[in-house]
Amino acid sequence: MNTTIASLATPEGVGGLAVIRISGPDAYFVAQNLCGKEKIKPRYALYTPLCSPVGLEIDSGVLTFFQAPHSYTGEDVVELSCHGGVVVSTELLEACYSFGCVSAQPGEFTRRAFLNGKMDLCQAEAVADVIMSESSAGKEASYKILSGKFSTLILKLKQSLFVLVSTLEGELDFTEDEITPTPTKEKRALVLNVLSQTKDVLSTYSTGKMLQHGALIALVGKPNVGKSSLLNAILSEERTIVSETPGTTRDAVEVPFLINNFPVRLVDTAGIRRSDDAVEDLGMGFTRQYIENADLVLKVIDLSLPRDAVEKEIKSFNCSKPVIYVLNKSDLLNNGSKKAWGSNGPGVVTTSALRGDGVDDLKETIYNKLVSHSSLSGGLVLTTSRHKLSLDSVASSLERALFIIDSNDSPEILSVELRDAVSHLDEILGLTSVDDILDNIFSKFCIGK
Known part of the structure; x- marks a missing residue:
């Protein structure tokens, strides 16, 4: 992410306003060249002429500088609000490219936000879902994920399992004479509780789809x-x-x-x-x-x-x-x-x-x-097939874990299944995602987001 990217963030064509977004290490330098000012106050809407590399005034507009890490992407970000239409925005983008920017790829701003820790992967996916929503109900479901409510639930489930795994693996270093092992009833109740919450979320997928x-x-x-x-x-x-x-x-x-x-x-x-x-x-x-x-x-x-x-x-x-x-x-x-x-x-x-x-x-x-009214009465609705596949895997691991507990099998085997469930929860948040998964997710975004 050493490059500085620029793109139109509003739809192309005739309109009252157009917004150009710039992000990267040279964003501040580009802003200085566009407005001709040495110092630009962060998070301040500056009304200024916007000029080409040869000093010709292209337009007058509002320039706002967001200093890293306090920006959408976590990098230095500049947003230009200019007059709408094809000509003005095209000329300003060409000026940005002349000052060292490269054209942003679909979803690249949000991808940078994810990679810089401004949001997790399921929140990043929800950005596109909110934009593409065709109904208020669909927007509401996606926005709950974007706002972090789904991530909070996933982290809660992960923490519950992680505490049990840590306890089980700690007990392996001691004999029963040295410590009191976690009671079977307690282990079963914890796993069953996480499994129940997982299945509750999975039950909303038909509505979410x-x-x-x-x-x-x-x-x-x-x-x-x-x-x-x-x-x-x-x-x-x-x-x-x-x-x-x-x-x-x-x-x-x-x-x-x-x-x-x-x-x-x-x-x-x-x-x-x-x-x-x-x-x-x-x-x-x-x-x-x-x-x-x-x-x-x-x-x-x-x-x-x-x-x-x-x-x-x-x-x-x-x-x-x-x-x-x-x-x-x-x-x-x-x-x-x-x-x-x-x-x-x-x-x-x-x-x-x-x-x-x-x-x-x-x-x-x-x-x-x-419509499942329980799904739309303020609770979370699962809308993404990737999340469903991961939660299906979590449920399968937990069901195997319950069987191991009921069979009184070894704690080592139980720990493996619980760690597997934690790994699938990490997949949802993007903590274990590989590049090809990220490429597939962000390729579906519009350019400028």
């Missing part, structure tokens, strides 16, 4: 049951073609949407039926793939069919994924038929896509089906 990528919801059913109309009703806009002709929807239509601020991806799929049409048959193949990958399936059924036919279709639908049965076209029922259906029971919602009846109830049912 959906917050990051959007829950995939597949609308499936026979042709002409109103899947496209229902999708339009949920979105409150016409996004898919509606026709009485069976087989109109031949290719899946995926639409991002927020339900109670929870990100979802609604997919209108081709109707499932026997067909000699090769294109329609291909569309039904996509439908089956979407069902297989879905987080939730909306099985749409024509409620105007005879009651026994509707009940048979509900009972005959085999799906391993969570399902909500949507009984559509309630507008075609007379009042007597509506009363006959009465309460549909859990997991069944009656709607009229044409009139919009029951659509709000359907949205609420979707939200409740997808």
Whole structure:
């Protein structure tokens, strides 16, 4: 990290302001050359002309110097706030490069912050997640990790295990006549407590993954049951073609949407039926793939069919994924038929896509089906697959440790499993990460962060 990097920290293009970030050992020298001043007060917003290497004034803007280690990266950092647009920012960056800067790589500022101890690895990952959030709920989950709450939990679990490992290995140097070994009950309780907390965090991953990528919801059913109309009703806009002709929807239509601020991806799929049409048959193949990958399936059924036919279709639908049965076209029922259906029971919602009846109830049912309220009621939500894999390994090591304790096996073997669990906790914080892992993580960042 001997180089000094510079990059645009705001989106390219026309805008009111642009921010250029500079970090590295020569950042102060670059700032002096840009503004023509010998001394620049740290953490002070200086309004000044910003000049090229030949002394031509490029723009007037605000220059702020953050002296190491009190900066985002832990190095000397300079931030330039200038007028927006392509020309001004380009000319200022070219001036920075002339004064010795090199162009920053994606995520390089945050990578330097991690390597300089300003944040741990899971916090560094959360920086990108906060920036890329598509919902307030997703941002909130990522920000809790960025703020250090997840790191605090990991350190707490690590400390509990480390104390036990230290005790066990200390006892190996003495005989039972010289010291009193840690009781089996005490060892078991400690390991079980860490394992329970680990599994509690792991249980939030399904919710966290959906917050990051959007829950995939597949609308499936026979042709002409109103899947496209229902999708339009949920979105409150016409996004898919509606026709009485069976087989109109031949290719899946995926639409991002927020339900109670929870990100979802609604997919209108081709109707499932026997067909000699090769294109329609291909569309039904996509439908089956979407069902297989879905987080939730909306099985749409024509409620105007005879009651026994509707009940048979509900009972005959085999799906391993969570399902909500949507009984559509309630507008075609007379009042007597509506009363006959009465309460549909859990997991069944009656709607009229044409009139919009029951659509709000359907949205609420979707939200409740997808979201674990314990995950979103102030607790941590696991959002990253890397963290999940490490915690899975922690849980496996601890389960083996419990077996060793119950089997009254040697303390040496128990210590090995506990150290393995500690090592996987260190992976999450980046204490044992290798360069290729770091390259993969920071390559996903935007330039300037």
